[in-house]
Amino acid sequence: MFWLSLAWKSLVNRRATASLTALSMAISVMLLVSVEKIRVDTKSHFASTISGTDLIIGARTGPVNLLLYTVFRLGDPTGGVRWSAYQDLKAHEAVAWTVPLSLGDSHRGYRVLGTNLDYFNHYQYGRDQKLSLAAGREFDSPLDVVLGSEVASALDYAVGDSIVVSHGLGNANITTHDDKPFTVVGVLAPTGTPVDRTLHVSLAGIEAIHMGWVNGVRLGRVADDAAIPEPEAITGFLVGMKSRVKTFAYQRLVNDYTDDVLMAIIPGLTLQSLWATLSGVERALFAMSAVVVLASLLGMLTVLLAGLNERRREIALLRAMGTPASHVFKLLCGESMLLGAVGVAVGLALHYGTVALAAPWLLDTYGVVITLGAPSVATLGLLAAVVIGATLVGLIPAALAYRNALDDGLTVRV
Amino acid sequence: MTVSIEQMHFARSGADGFTLRIPHLQLSQGDRVFLHGPSGSGKSTLLNLIAGVLTGYEGSLRVFDAELSALSARQRDALRGDRIGFIFQQFNLLPYLSVLENVLLPCRVSAVRRKAVLSQESLERCGERLLAELGLDASLFGRQASVLSVGQQQRVAAARALIGRPGLIIADEPTSALDRNNCDGFLELLLAQCAQHDTSVLFVSHDQDLAKHFDRAVSLAGDGSCSG
Numbered sequence: 047m048f049w050l051s052l053a054w055k056s057l058v059n060r061r062a063t064a065s066l067t068a069l070s071m072a073i074s075v076m077l078l079v080s081v082e083k084i085r086v087d088t089k090s091h092f093a094s095t096i097s098g099t100d101l102i103i104g105a106r107t108g109p110v111n112l113l114l115y116t117v118f119r120l121g122d123p124t125g126g127v128r129w130s131a132y133q134d135l136k137a138h139e140a141v142a143w144t145v146p147l148s149l150g151d152s153h154r155g156y157r158v159l160g161t162n163l164d165y166f167n168h169y170q171y172g173r174d175q176k177l178s179l180a181a182g183r184e185f186d187s188p189l190d191v192v193l194g195s196e197v198a199s200a201l202d203y204a205v206g207d208s209i210v211v212s213h214g215l216g217n218a219n220i221t222t223h224d225d226k227p228f229t230v231v232g233v234l235a236p237t238g239t240p241v242d243r244t245l246h247v248s249l250a251g252i253e254a255i256h257m258g259w260v261n262g263v264r265l266g267r268v269a270d271d272a273a274i275p276e277p278e279a280i281t282g283f284l285v286g287m288k289s290r291v292k293t294f295a296y297q298r299l300v301n302d303y304t305d306d307v308l309m310a311i312i313p314g315l316t317l318q319s320l321w322a323t324l325s326g327v328e329r330a331l332f333a334m335s336a337v338v339v340l341a342s343l344l345g346m347l348t349v350l351l352a353g354l355n356e357r358r359r360e361i362a363l364l365r366a367m368g369t370p371a372s373h374v375f376k377l378l379c380g381e382s383m384l385l386g387a388v389g390v391a392v393g394l395a396l397h398y399g400t401v402a403l404a405a406p407w408l409l410d411t412y413g414v415v416i417t418l419g420a421p422s423v424a425t426l427g428l429l430a431a432v433v434i435g436a437t438l439v440g441l442i443p444a445a446l447a448y449r450n451a452l453d454d455g456l457t458v459r460v
Numbered sequence: 461m462t463v464s465i466e467q468m469h470f471a472r473s474g475a476d477g478f479t480l481r482i483p484h485l486q487l488s489q490g491d492r493v494f495l496h497g498p499s500g501s502g503k504s505t506l507l508n509l510i511a512g513v514l515t516g517y518e519g520s521l522r523v524f525d526a527e528l529s530a531l532s533a534r535q536r537d538a539l540r541g542d543r544i545g546f547i548f549q550q551f552n553l554l555p556y557l558s559v560l561e562n563v564l565l566p567c568r569v570s571a572v573r574r575k576a577v578l579s580q581e582s583l584e585r586c587g588e589r590l591l592a593e594l595g596l597d598a599s600l601f602g603r604q605a606s607v608l609s610v611g612q613q614q615r616v617a618a619a620r621a622l623i624g625r626p627g628l629i630i631a632d633e634p635t636s637a638l639d640r641n642n643c644d645g646f647l648e649l650l651l652a653q654c655a656q657h658d659t660s661v662l663f664v665s666h667d668q669d670l671a672k673h674f675d676r677a678v679s680l681a682g683d684g685s686c687s688g
Contacts, residue, residue, distance in 0.1 A: 048568050059556030359551040365513060366548075367569045368541010370534055455508040457548060457632065 049373065053381040056360070060353060067342075067349045068388045074342040075393025075432055078335040080400060082425055085328050087416050093317055095239045098170030099145075100293050101310045103127065103135070103300055104282030109311040110320050116147055116282050117313065119157040119240045123149055126279035131306040136283075138299070140292040143168050145284040148252050148277065151211045151223070156197045158211050158245045160252030160280075168286055171239045181205050182232030188250040188274060191228040196242035198233040205230050209245070211255060223255035238415055250274050285310070339432060343439045346385055350378075350443040354450075361447055362454050371451045378444035379437055386436025390429045394421070461525060462628050462660040463487040463510055468519035470509060480505050482519075485678060489627065490658040492651065494671045497680030503664050506680070507632055510662070511544060512536030524627060542572035545621030547650075549633040552617035555606035559596070562605050563587040563620045573624025590619040594649050611642045618650050628660045635665065647673050 057064045096117050104112045105125030114120040136144045145168050148160030166177055166184050182205040185192050191209055203209070207230045213221045228247060236242055253274050287293050293312065300310035361374050398418065405416045421429070465485040472478045480502040487493055497503055508514035509521060512528050513536075521528050524543055528536060545566070553562045564587050567574040577586045588601060594615040600608065605616065614634055621629050631650070635643040651673060654661050663674060671677045 055556045056554075360554055363548075363552070363554065364565075364569070365537075366511065366540070366546040367566050368537050368539075369569050370537040452513075455504070455513045456511055456546065457504055 049377050050380050050384070053377055053384055056357075057381060057384060063349050063353065064385065067346045068385055068392060070342045070345050071339075071386065071389025071432070071436070072392035072396055074335070074339040075390050075429070076396040076400065078339055078428055078432070079394060079397040079421070079425055081331050081335045082422075082428060083397070083401065083416065085332065086422065086424070088328075089321060091238065091415055092321055093314075094172040095317065096169075096171055096313050098168070098174050098286065099284045099313050100287045100290060101285040101297055101300070102282060102313055102316075103285060103308055103310045106307045106309045109309070109316045110323070112282065112309065112311055113313065113316045113320060115149065116284075117240065119149070119159075119244060123281045125307075126281050127283065127308060128279050128306050129277050131303065131308065132280055132283060134305070135285075135300060135303070138296065140288055140296050141285055142288040143286045145169060146249060146280045147282050147284065148249055149281045151213060151252070151255070153197075153209055153211050153245050154201060156194075156201075156243050156245055158191075158247060158252075160247055160249045160277075162249055165246065168284070169241070171237050171241065175237070177237065177241065178235045180233050180235040182230070185231055185246065185248050185251070188248055188254045189226060189228050190231040190247065190251070192232040192234060192246040193230055194234055194242040194244045194246070195236040197245055198230075203230050203233075205233065211245075211247075226255040238409070249277055249280070253277050339435070342389070343435055346382065346436060347439050347442060350382060350440065351446070354443050354446060357447070358450050358454055361451050362456060365451050365454075366456050371448050374451045375444045375448045378447050379440045382440025382443070383433060383437040385440075386433040389436070390432050394429070461486060461522065462489055462491065463662070464520070464522040464525075466520040468509075468517050468521050470505065470514075470517040472505065473516075478502070478505075480509075480680075482506070487628070487660045487662060489660055490655075491676075492654065492661040492674045493663065494674035494677040495662060495664045495680065496666060496668060496671070496677065499666070501680040503680055504632070507630055507662075507664065511540050511546075511630065513540070538570075541566065541570040543627045545623075545626040545629045547614065547617045547621045547629065547631040547634040549636055550610070550613075552620075553605035553608075553613055555604065557605055558602050559591065559605055559608065559616050560584065560587050560601045562616055563591060563623055566620060566623055566626075570624065573626065576624040586623060587619065590622055590653075591616065593653065594619050595645070610637045611646070614638060614646055615649075618646070618653070622653050622659075625657050626659070628662065629654060631661065631663045633665055634663075635670070636667070643670075 102112060102116050104116060104127060105123070107124045111121060111124065115123050132144075132146060135141070143164055145164045146161055149157060151158040163184055169177055179192070180195060182192070193203055197203065209228045209230060210222050210224045211226075211228060213223060228251065234241065234246075253276075257274070285296070287296060297310040297312070300308050364374060364377075365371065401416055401418055405418070408416050463486065465482045467484075468480075468482045470480045472480075495503060495506070505514065509517055509528075510523060512523070512531070515529065515536075517529065523539060526539060531539065554565070557565070564583050567577055567583055574583070577583055580586070581589070588598070591601060592598065596612060596615050596619070600612065605613065608616065614637070617634065621631075629650075635646060638646060647670065651661065653659075661674075663670070
């Protein structure tokens with residue numbers, strides 16, 4: 047304890063260099079911890095984009111691709127599921143519920159999703175949270191639309207507003223379904239998932255606006271009171287099983303289905319493999335912040351080595367008083383350990399400050415929820431590694447001081 | 461016997477070929493010995509040998525009746541810390557500790573000296589008493605050591621050497637940075653303290669005028685030989 051307090055006082059005496067060293071350590075620790083935090087939070091956020099759904103079924107394509115366009119509203123659907131096939135698979139005895147998904151239109155860059163009321167009953171995200179309405183009601187008639195929270199806030203829409211949907215997925219589409227405007231009847235509460243960026247209409251609505259179109263071209267006006275036909279196909283559908291045990295058997299059945307070329311994916315597994323493709327970036331980021339920590343440790347080594355010569359007298363004095371050379375060694379190691387510990391403490395404080403300031407912005411801009419919480423076990427491990435690293439780096443000046451102490455004797459000739 | 465040297469021969473490693481020969485040198489308890497000699501005569505080498513930070517001599521060097529060559533490094537460190545107080549020419553104090561903390565340092569390192577103080581009074585009380593007896597103003601006790609004048613620093617160094625009543629005080633040119641008045645005053649106070657507790661003193665200086673304060677003088681010649 048005495049030696050630690052001596053090391054501390056010696057550090058305080060050299061506060062200008064010591065505090066700068068600790069600060070550079072603190073900044074590197076903040077970077078390291080923040081990257082780790084964002085990594086973990088993004089991952090858990092990502093994994094909770096969809097939950098409660100046992101299988102996602104669509105035209106045969108890559109599993110990640112199917113997940114991207116059905117859940118993340120990214121990329122183009124490569125094909126569809128024939129309505130008859132959907133009806134057939136839906137009627138299977140192991141199936142508890144299905145939610146049909148029909149994509150292909152957009153509104154000012156936001157995707158329009160055709161579905162039915164089961165969507166509001168069965169779609170879940172996060173920890174089995176259901177969708178809830180912030181305003182209005184679910185859609186009822188074909189030309190009703192329920193907006194995701196981001197669509198409503200970004201485009202400043204409210205219940206009662208009228209919306210025209212564009213044909214296709216581009217942002218600058220000139221072919222619009224302006225003959226069939228939709229009416230906003232509801233706005234969903236924020237979820238932090240792609241649902242927020244989606245406009246939800248009924249399947250009938252999708253059919254209604256495409257009446258009189260062939261191959262993406264409008265051939266003529268259709269009478270307003272014309273009957274809306276059954277859809278010929280949908281993009282895909284979500285399936286909830288009566289029993290999870292049946293999932294794999296049903297998945298095989300879908301994959302071997304002969305009337306249509308389909309595939310079924312388990313969302314959790316595919317989310318994981320999608321995350322694995324993104325994790326290269328994540329690892330690069332982590333490696334970079336680890337290198338920054340290494341650089342700050344080298345900076346500390348430089349400062350300690352530069353200060354060593356002036357401290358030879360101090361060490362000779364302690365030796366004269368009977369301090370064993372091994373204690374001199376411990377003193378120097380203790381010093382770098384203290385520097386590391388102060389760096390870690392300040393770095394952690396900086397991290398929490400930054401998170402507190404940046405969290406609302408991250409949520410608004412990227413929909414990523416960064417939580418302020420006690421450091422995780424992994425983070426504590428990183429912090430311990432930094433302190434241990436600092437102590438290990440301190441071994442170098444300590445070893446030099448030890449050798450000097452033996453050479454110098456009682457009086458130092460510098 | 462505080463220090464007893466018989467037929468000691470020490471050759472410094474390296475190419476300079478310096479050797480120190482001491483046929484016979486004894487310090488009994490309470491002896492006050494003045495050691496002088498030109499620079500390069502091996503005064504520092506002798507002090508380092510007695511302190512046990514320098515090893516590898518031939519012959520006999522006994523400090524408090526222990527043959528140093530028979531002790532481990534740790535044992536020599538303990539012997540030095542427990543029984544010898546040092547005063548150097550300069551840089552005696554840790555600049556970042558207070559005056560009193562500097563005085564108490566030997567008691568932090570050596571349990572023997574700590575117990576010697578605690579058997580009579582508290583550490584702080586003892587440190588303050590010694591500082592006062594050496595003529596340091598009480599207002600300075602809590603100050604950082606780095607703000608003191610050289611004369612004040614030497615008094616603090618003396619108090620530190622004396623705390624815990626070591627059997628031997630080794631003073632290596634402690635007065636060479638002081639003016640004549642300061643020097644005499646400092647010596648008188650130091651020697652009075654040593655006389656009070658029958659402490660041996662080995663005092664090194666190139667200033668022969670100071671020899672009159674001591675029981676006897678030993679001189680080291682430039683060739684490393686010794687006469688007393």
